């Protein structure tokens with residue numbers, strides 16, 4: 001099994017095993033991302049690259065009436081997360097797709113979040129612009145990326161991923177940018193918050 005590829009795009013039986021591993025390993029980080037989103041009742045929140053679906057469950061249980069959408073290109077993860085979120089089927093909608101082509105109208109979401117996923121988005125600039133498009137004016141973007149998070153063709157996000165990501169966020173038009181490295185059980189994680197300008 002090519003582990004890097006399975007973390008980047010989990011597929012088949014191997015992908016299900018990696019998904020189960022991520023559900024345990026990354027749970028604390030994913031829940032921290034959801035806390036940073038701070039969802040409010042009746043908001044509409046999108047998670048991109050949800051993997052096994054821990055974040056979708058955390059979102060659905062975080063605020064009454066919250067509408068949750070998820071996009072992930074892995075059919076294996078869409079199936080796994082669908083099983084995990086079955087009890088919230090009236091409020092959680094899952095889509096197979098990538099950050100570069102989101103199947104939603106402009107200004108749909110109050111917040112968009114992603115954990116260990118933005119480093120995989122290709123092309124990144126267009127994907128960040130696409131996320132901005134589906135955020136409402138004033139809407140929040142929350143990202144978290146482990147320093148060791150896998151890249152699509154091997155290697156990891158690395159210790160300078162903040163310097164790599166910031167210019168793309170600025171060029172896409174995000175405001176109120178905050179990027180901070182924090183310690184985590186799995187090594188350092190980069191926390192990013194930003195907003196769509198009003």
Ligand SMILES: C[S@@+](CC[C@H](N)C(=O)[O-])C[C@H]1O[C@@H](n2cnc3c(N)ncnc32)[C@H](O)[C@@H]1O
Pocket residue numbers: 007008009010022023026027030048049050051052071072073074077097098099100114115116117120121122150
């Ligand atoms: C390393 S896993 C992280 C899963 C989960 N968020 C976590 O932290 O445990 C990366 C996820 O991003 C998804 N992904 C890969 N390329 C993507 C893209 N271009 N747009 C959106 N999601 C992508 C993968 O299918 C996978 O589910």
